[in-house]
Amino acid sequence: MSSKLRRQIEEVFGNEAAALADRQQLARQAHQLVTHAALLGFSELSQLCIELEEACTSGQDVAAPFQQAKAAGQIADRSASGTHPVKTAVLADLARSPRQRRL
Incomplete structure (x- = not known):
């Protein structure tokens, strides 16, 4: 994941009270995330x-x-950082030889 998207996610969702208090700012930030995501x-x-x-x-x-x-x-x-459970399982399976793969 790009560091820009991670920053955007943190800016929008990091401080829930502040985000919900300013609907116009939240709308702008959500709009910016649409295309990037x-x-x-x-x-x-x-x-x-x-x-x-x-x-x-x-x-x-x-x-x-x-x-x-x-x-x-x-x-x-989590998915982009490799800590998502499904992505981690798939990557682990791909690391095995073709005969040992479960997926």
């Missing part, structure tokens, strides 16, 4: 940021979309 293959994070941005700009409750996008951001972060 999609370009790096994190389509779920991108889609949830679209929903978060829409909730911010339409006056809807943002707590649930925020939590969903935050969870997707955490998964993207």
Whole structure:
């Protein structure tokens, strides 16, 4: 994962109280994450940021979309850093010889 995306995730989701207090800023930050996450293959994070941005700009409750996008951001972060359990298992399996592979 690019360090820029990691910084964006931390900026948006790191301080929940501050993020939820400023809907306009949260909408801008979510918008910035949409394209960057999609370009790096994190389509779920991108889609949830679209929903978060829409909730911010339409006056809807943002707590649930925020939590969903935050969870997707955490998964993207773990996945890209190699600590996601599924990615770790796949990489471990690929390290085996073709006859020893489980997947």
